[in-house]
Amino acid sequence: MELTLTGKIWKFPDDVDTDTIIPGKRGTLPTIEEMGAYCFEHLRPEFASSVKPGDILVGGKNFGCGSSREQAPACIAVHGVKCIIAKSFARIFFRNAFNSGIVLIECDGIQENCEEGDIVTVEVNKAVTVNGKSYPISQIPDNLLEIVKDGGLLEHCKKINKSKEV
Template identity: 65%
Template structure:
């Protein structure tokens, strides 16, 4: 299992709600390849065009608040973001993110230590490092990390059923 991630920072603020991540009117777009083009369209119109595989979002308090649409973490992941580091997350967003295979890291202070385009390094269950500063992080429970490594909850359940002789 991969335990370290490195990437370019996309810095966001506090209280980034799911409508900011993907506006409700875009939630009916039938394919993720099309929907991902509208991620953060009102806040960061350049995000969908300029994000790259391995990028990392850094935010403040209450990231993912608002309605409980699964499309919000899904469009983040579809744009290549490997994880989101924030001071805190809305609980429903937290679960939805892990259920689709997107890693979330709660870490206070890192949002004040970096800017857009900075490099950040994450050592899971240990620390976040950026611009020569280190920030401790708590543990991601093994069961959540297994879900991420299996590509999301649906794939994780399929894997468990296969191991146990299920269908």
């Protein structure tokens, strides 16, 4: 699957945990859309009101650490963010993000060579390019890219089940 994403960078530090993405007290709100209004409320209070569909997050090491809170990537996805690039991701966040329709790219090096607001281009399974410099990235399995293409795991499962109907 060929996929290219281009967007404005929102830059984040190392060790952004799921409670920073969406505080636990906000997890009782009835919908992901309502929770999304509080995304990064303590770290980046302007995020929910300023992020635009297609923007791309760039983080450091261990992005998404903490609890297995699946609402964390869902609260990011509800804003139209389709990609997060980081040095590394917490494993449970990694899978939850793909299930929410977000492509995660592990890439070390761009963090020191980009600033908030720069434009980054991601050629999935090829490279990340920012400020005229390209960085190689590892391969993402086709099954995860299919989930993203379908809009997340729920929509992917609906598509599979619909194709099995006679």
